[in-house]
Amino acid sequence: MSELETILQATLDWGRMGKRFALATVVGVRGSTYRQLGARQLMAEDGYSVGTVSGGCLDQDLHRVAREVLASGAPRLVEFDLTADDEAIWGWGIGCNGATELLVVPSDHAGRWAEEMAAGRGRHRTLAVVHELFGPRFSKLYVQFDGSHSGRLCDESMGRDAIGVARSAIAEGESRVVAVGGRRLLVEVVGAPRRLLICGAGHDADPVVQYAAELGFEVVVTDERPALLTAQRFPSARLVSALPSELGRKVELDQRTYAVIMSHNYLRDLDYLRSLLGTKVPYIGALGPGARLERLVVDLAESGCSPSPEDLAKLHGPAGLDIGAEGPKEIAWAIMAEILAVRRSKAAGFLRDRKGPDYLRRLSDLRSRTVS
Numbered sequence: 001m002s003e004l005e006t007i008l009q010a011t012l013d014w015g016r017m018g019k020r021f022a023l024a025t026v027v028g029v030r031g032s033t034y035r036q037l038g039a040r041q042l043m044a045e046d047g048y049s050v051g052t053v054s055g056g057c058l059d060q061d062l063h064r065v066a067r068e069v070l071a072s073g074a075p076r077l078v079e080f081d082l083t084a085d086d087e088a089i090w091g092w093g094i095g096c097n098g099a100t101e102l103l104v105v106p107s108d109h110a111g112r113w114a115e116e117m118a119a120g121r122g123r124h125r126t127l128a129v130v131h132e133l134f135g136p137r138f139s140k141l142y143v144q145f146d147g148s149h150s151g152r153l154c155d156e157s158m159g160r161d162a163i164g165v166a167r168s169a170i171a172e173g174e175s176r177v178v179a180v181g182g183r184r185l186l187v188e189v190v191g192a193p194r195r196l197l198i199c200g201a202g203h204d205a206d207p208v209v210q211y212a213a214e215l216g217f218e219v220v221v222t223d224e225r226p227a228l229l230t231a232q233r234f235p236s237a238r239l240v241s242a243l244p245s246e247l248g249r250k251v252e253l254d255q256r257t258y259a260v261i262m263s264h265n266y267l268r269d270l271d272y273l274r275s276l277l278g279t280k281v282p283y284i285g286a287l288g289p290g291a292r293l294e295r296l297v298v299d300l301a302e303s304g305c306s307p308s309p310e311d312l313a314k315l316h317g318p319a320g321l322d323i324g325a326e327g328p329k330e331i332a333w334a335i336m337a338e339i340l341a342v343r344r345s346k347a348a349g350f351l352r353d354r355k356g357p358d359y360l361r362r363l364s365d366l367r368s369r370t371v372s
Helices: 003-017 059-072 087-091 107-122 156-172 205-214 244-250 266-276 290-302 309-314 327-343 358-371
Strands: 021-031 040-044 049-051 076-081 098-106 127-132 140-144 149-151 176-180 183-190 195-199 218-223 237-241 257-261 283-286
Touching (some): 003 021, 059 098, 107 140, 107 183, 156 183, 195 205, 195 266, 205 327, 257 266, 257 327, 283 290
Parallel strands (some): 195 218, 257 283
Antiparallel strands (some): 021 040, 127 140, 140 149
């Protein structure tokens, strides 16, 4: 279960229990921060919390703000600024030299948010939540791609403009802070859970299913051998007994579906690949050496099913990032890391080579030239 799903479930459960709590949402960041826009932390009156908006360095002050919000019943916008270049800041063990702006709302506001979000995700629809970043009510507007909406902003004319901005954000799949009518709004894009389709229920599928579920993916395992598809093996997955040729009829092959072919049978993998080509899936990973994938593609072309350039761009084989993975668990981690990189349009690699201190990046460039 993803962090968002955990927070949603806790919000709904605590609401039913009559528990008093506050919800903090990251609505602005500057500099180096532990979490980005849309990260959340749910804080109960008794001090228990779910999720995090920092590495823990803000917890004490944030719980104090949460108690004050619960006492007043009014939402509050608060900023924690750690951008000072001061030895004291680093001496306290605070690992982020940036500023985090948070919107902290009481139980009733959080409950409405959770209900709207759960409904949208249950219908597998992407929606945008438009947060007002000015008082006194800090209202929210929930916008679907087709423009249908619920909730309202304080200013109706601004609300109409915000719907257009929200639809653009949904189409681009990117949250942003915008100014509408001279007022700041956070437009947060929240999609239905991504789906990981695992084609082949061999023994090495187990860790892929486990890690994908922990990362919040809706996991589907398909195989034509029903004996391998058991809830005991895959308790967190939906199991689909089907021939590879039936895949398109049994599973929705849309833009939120990432596929991994791992049946370890050449002819079966050939049929899985044939079923996945020409669909909207953004990622097709294939286990095995590159020469095997090349042969699969050639055989498909000779049978009259030539992959398009768009299809070839989606193909990743051998599947996974190059981390020298050995064994099912390490390979599963490498595959999931690659899927996350594709999902977020990142090229992967070492963060130090992009964001590390200058001297480390220079050393990395030197090593690269030496190796080449």
